[in-house]
Amino acid sequence: MTNLILSKSEENYLKSIYNLSDSGSKLVTTNSISKILNIEPASVTDMIKKLSKKNLIYHQKYKGSKISKNGIKIALQIIRKHRLWEVFLYEKLNFKWDEIHEVAEELEHVSSDQLIDNLDKYLKYPKIDPHGDPIPNKLGEIDFVDKISISDLNIGQKGIVSRIINEDEEFFNLLNKLKIEIGTEIKLIDKIEYDSSIEIFINNRSVIISKVVAENIKITKV
Amino acid sequence: MTNLILSKSEENYLKSIYNLSDSGSKLVTTNSISKILNIEPASVTDMIKKLSKKNLIYHQKYKGSKISKNGIKIALQIIRKHRLWEVFLYEKLNFKWDEIHEVAEELEHVSSDQLIDNLDKYLKYPKIDPHGDPIPNKLGEIDFVDKISISDLNIGQKGIVSRIINEDEEFFNLLNKLKIEIGTEIKLIDKIEYDSSIEIFINNRSVIISKVVAENIKITKV
DNA sequence: AAAATATTTTAGTCGTACCTAAATTAATTA
DNA sequence: TAATTAATTTAGGTACGACTAAAATATTTT
Ligand SMILES: [Mn+2]
Ligand SMILES: [Mn+2]
Ligand SMILES: [Mn+2]
Ligand SMILES: [Mn+2]
Numbered sequence: 001m002t003n004l005i006l007s008k009s010e011e012n013y014l015k016s017i018y019n020l021s022d023s024g025s026k027l028v029t030t031n032s033i034s035k036i037l038n039i040e041p042a043s044v045t046d047m048i049k050k051l052s053k054k055n056l057i058y059h060q061k062y063k064g065s066k067i068s069k070n071g072i073k074i075a076l077q078i079i080r081k082h083r084l085w086e087v088f089l090y091e092k093l094n095f096k097w098d099e100i101h102e103v104a105e106e107l108e109h110v111s112s113d114q115l116i117d118n119l120d121k122y123l124k125y126p127k128i129d130p131h132g133d134p135i136p137n138k139l140g141e142i143d144f145v146d147k148i149s150i151s152d153l154n155i156g157q158k159g160i161v162s163r164i165i166n167e168d169e170e171f172f173n174l175l176n177k178l179k180i181e182i183g184t185e186i187k188l189i190d191k192i193e194y195d196s197s198i199e200i201f202i203n204n205r206s207v208i209i210s211k212v213v214a215e216n217i218k219i220t221k222v
Numbered sequence: 223m224t225n226l227i228l229s230k231s232e233e234n235y236l237k238s239i240y241n242l243s244d245s246g247s248k249l250v251t252t253n254s255i256s257k258i259l260n261i262e263p264a265s266v267t268d269m270i271k272k273l274s275k276k277n278l279i280y281h282q283k284y285k286g287s288k289i290s291k292n293g294i295k296i297a298l299q300i301i302r303k304h305r306l307w308e309v310f311l312y313e314k315l316n317f318k319w320d321e322i323h324e325v326a327e328e329l330e331h332v333s334s335d336q337l338i339d340n341l342d343k344y345l346k347y348p349k350i351d352p353h354g355d356p357i358p359n360k361l362g363e364i365d366f367v368d369k370i371s372i373s374d375l376n377i378g379q380k381g382i383v384s385r386i387i388n389e390d391e392e393f394f395n396l397l398n399k400l401k402i403e404i405g406t407e408i409k410l411i412d413k414i415e416y417d418s419s420i421e422i423f424i425n426n427r428s429v430i431i432s433k434v435v436a437e438n439i440k441i442t443k444v
Numbered sequence: 445a446a447a448a449t450a451t452t453t454t455a456g457t458c459g460t461a462c463c464t465a466a467a468t469t470a471a472t473t474a
Numbered sequence: 475t476a477a478t479t480a481a482t483t484t485a486g487g488t489a490c491g492a493c494t495a496a497a498a499t500a501t502t503t504t
Pocket of ligand 1 (some may be wrong): 012104105107108109
């Protein structure tokens with residue numbers, strides 16, 4: 001059942017459907033897939049039919065698509081490959097944080113169990129990728145950690161930066177300037193009502209970050 | 223001129239044509255490409271037309287194809303990627319000597335200059351791949367080393383194993399048993415007329431290897 | 445030099461993965 | 475509720491990269 005061979009396109013669709021589905025729970029619309037993959041809705045409908053026939057998703061005409069158990073399993077393996085390659089590029093090949101995604105998007109489609117298992121071992125079985133996203137293990141098990149926005153903290157509370165949403169170079173540069181990275185401890189000092197910006201304490205000094213920036217940095221409470 | 227983007231298929235054809243052409247000198251027949259890629263001659267003709275239109279090869283109907291300057295340049299970059307990935311798989315991921323080719327055949331098509339340059343650096347700019355084949359540098363420069371067969375040695379002469387032709391697992395196992403690898407010193411002791419087998423001295427003992435085995439091991443004289 | 449054989453090309457087809465335009469269905473607004 | 479708008483699907487088309495069968499050309503054998 002799991003041993004069918006998928007094309008690169010099928011893999012990209014399946015991964016996107018999984019990502020849009022909230023870990024497989026929600027229905028995914030044709031339009032949302034179209035937008036995320038930059039492919040016309042009519043073409044998405046074609047592929048939906050193909051994936052349905054392979055029982056990787058369930059589809060109800062005009063209603064939406066739900067990823068199947070099997071589909072989730074496969075999607076998680078693609079995500080595993082993607083994130084392991086990101087770790088490799090970042091840690092071994094000195095890629096910048098904002099340069100890894102594009103290349104990983106290609107490498108994730110190279111299919112060899114031996115390749116990915118040995119890479120995993122070589123990287124010492126990392127638990128998260130450079131953006132803070134959890135890496136599924138060989139069995140597809142994945143640590144879902146509750147992540148909240150900085151603004152969800154109460155004043156005085158502390159958190160650890162655990163996920164960077166935006167992957168642009170500009171955002172990367174800003175974080176670099178602020179010396180914020182995965183693992184950095186943050187304490188909320190004040191919420192500024194006027195423009196919803198936020199004052200935080202990091203690396204022994206206090207800085208004010210805008211609402212948009214705050215929304216792109218997820219943390220776990222400590 | 224060099225910046226056109228090629229499909230995986232086009233890249234595989236171009237590499238095969240280069241490999242069959244004796245470094246770009248010889249005409250390559252449609253049939254030979256067909257055989258090496260396991261694609262019907264009619265399909266090969268189609269692709270030949272495509273590559274001709276892109277000036278990567280010159281083609282004369284019913285005569286054969288010759289790879290162009292530009293074609294060689296591109297082929298060497300694909301070969302560079304292939305061999306660097308082979309080094310990575312062999313040295314970093316502990317792949318066996320006979321397991322690397324197939325995966326490298328896929329990895330070679332991931333296109334990112336940054337990826338391959340950083341990989342090259344990470345591997346400390348290797349000059350040869352695990353089979354003993356030279357790795358072209360970024361500029362497409364490649365060390366052609368004169369390699370001869372063991373049987374071309376005179377009795378008493380020494381050579382260094384520098385290239386393994388056959389890449390089967392069985393052949394790998396045999397070499398393993400004989401403790402022959404790239405860099406092993408070999409001395410020719412005797413040529414046995416009866417079955418053209420050969421007596422050689424390696425690792426402080428003498429062994430007899432068949433004609434076929436000898437032909438699959440290339441050496442450089444010392 | 446013919447005939448036979450081998451190689452290569454042409455012609456026509458197919459599946460994949462996309463597209464645009466038009467039809468259908470669902471959701472929103474008046 | 476009816477009309478309008480939005481989302482989705484269907485219908486028909488294209489480029490790519492493969493295939494088979496048949497035609498054209500080249501090579502080898504007699
Ligand atoms: Mn991808
Ligand atoms: Mn990531
Ligand atoms: Mn290849
Ligand atoms: Mn090799």
